[in-house]
Amino acid sequence: MRVIFSNHSTAPVNLGGAERSLLKLVDDWTASNPDLEPFFFTKAPTGLFTKALDERSWKYRAFRFRGWALPSVQPAPVVERTTFAAADYQAVGAMITELERLKPDLVVTNTLVAPWAAFAAKTLGIPHAWFVREYGDLDHDLKFQEGRERTLADIGLLSEAVFTNSLALKRHVASQVPDDKISVVYPSVDTASIRTSAEQDPATVPFPLADPGLKITVVGRVEPGKGQFRAVDALGLLKADGVDASLCLVGSWKTPGYDLELRDRAAALGVADRVTFAGEQDNPYPYVAAADVCVTPSTIEAFGRTTLEYLAVGRPVVASSTGGSAELVEPGVTGSLFDPESPRELADALAVYAATPGLAETHGAAAAMSVERVLESGFSQEAAIARLESLVGAPAYKLPDIARYWFALPGDYASLGATTARMAAGLLASRLRTRSGMVGRILRRPGVATRRILGR
Incomplete structure (x- = not known):
């Protein structure tokens, strides 16, 4: 049984709770089912998450993408939106190609931040499960590109099963996702x-x-x-x-x-x-x-x-x-x-x-x-694994056939030279100004570096 797990982050500074929970899920699943063959889609470039995959000898492929829940204030400058739209949908196209090569039985998305593996899975009609491990806006101050309600509704549409990590989060998600799709699973700790x-x-x-x-x-x-x-x-x-x-x-x-x-x-x-x-x-x-x-x-x-x-x-x-x-x-x-x-x-x-x-x-x-x-409550890792395995071979929602063409358009447009040198320069300036760019990454380093940059 081959399962693709898609993670939203490289974990450049530390392994967050979402990454640690995903790794423990797959650790436990492979221990209980030796036939499980995990493969990972993750964000490029490499980071502590891919290091953890290497330590376990798990195969993966890294893609360049952002998400539909972002730290930046919307709407972003047009140069940033169009450039990253091309990258995001090129990632979807590459994921579709990879899924056709790997022929997985199931695709699993980790966190609500990035939907690209879900889009790829549903383009091909592959069963998909989504682990929602955060509120997004309420806990991490993320901004949903299409708003919270529409994002949660899309998560329900693109998934045969949705998992939350608490009853509180289940109640939150259930405002837009059918209750029978949602299961609660508490993250396991060693x-x-x-x-x-x-x-x-x-x-x-x-x-x-x-x-x-x-x-x-x-x-x-x-x-x-x-x-x-x-x-x-x-x-x-x-x-x-x-x-x-x-x-x-x-x-x-x-x-x-x-x-x-x-x-x-x-x-x-x-x-x-x-x-x-x-x-x-x-x-x-x-x-x-x-x-x-x-x-x-x-x-x-x-x-x-x-x-x-x-x-x-x-x-x-x-x-x-x-x-x-x-x-x-x-x-x-x-x-x-x-x-x-x-x-x-x-x-x-x-x-x-x-x-x-x-x-x-x-x-x-x-x-x-x-x-x-x-x-050992009813929200155990074992119960989640059983639910995931039940999705293999089950009926799965599929996007219209035209979806594959739509996902290819932004990349095709960029390849024709639509991203000019002036647009690229504008994007670079935008990225350097934001906390997600190079300057932001330097400023996030704790201690002496922070004090020196701030002149304190």
Whole structure:
């Protein structure tokens, strides 16, 4: 059985939760079904995702494309839209050719960001499944080219099955996708590996003060949507209440200077000496193990993979009450929930652990025991694999035959010289100005480089 898996990102800085979830899905599927032959379509150029594929000796082909959910403000300049439209549809044409060569039984798209493999599969009438692992706009501030409702409706039209990673996300998607198409699958994590990794020493000191008080860790890309500012604000409130606490933030940041904004925010609250920026870590779990309590302060999480990993390490979790994390934490048993609009609620939840000796340990023990129960629920990886295998040979939607001609047109037009030197120069200037271009990539590098470029 040959299955094509399409991923939206090269993972240039780190493997995100979507990539890690896809890799674990295929790891588990190949382990349960030796007849599975995976092949990957991924974004060019190569990155950490293709490195992970190489480590597993899995075959892949990289294509140049963007997506229909983008970080840039719409409408983009016409030169950018037309140039990337040509690249996107050339990718669809190349994928169609590759699918005809490989003759897969099923095509699977990972994340809602890029639809190109779905278009290729439906041009040929191949069964297709879609893993929606994010809200897109609500959690990552992406802009849908055709709007949220139309995008979700198209995902349902182009798929025989749609998978979400939480009940909360299922409810969101079900506004546009038929309910009988949607299944929930919680991402699987290797708890044994996580716990072994947590026993190692952290690469840097997470809590450098001699008396750090309550030790709090937050793991995740440092950006506004992940809510680290809420943890900083709660730290300030705790200090005002006379509660000693320290915060360790683990993860890279992509917005230029955002780390400096957080440092300034902490300084204004008088807690700058109690906030540690550990940066991106190959092994973040020792920082989790070093904490008394961990926090998921995101505005909204589709699932909350870090929440599950905190629990696996045996640490209580204080998580925002929106999104998937609220399904993982049992208030009063493995942690607590707070309204992300209320820093006071977060501070009060943390203060309970500071004021109650032994509570963090009790909740942490319950947290570790809860992970297997979560993973063995009806939303297991095994159930998802069974649903995927049921699609093989099943009836599949097919686009009209004219679709193949339409997908070829932008590339044909570009090949005739429609993309002039002046257009190419305009595109280059546009890309350099945006955070997705070269300058943006340089600015996203944490630490010294960010300070030097910003002149700070």
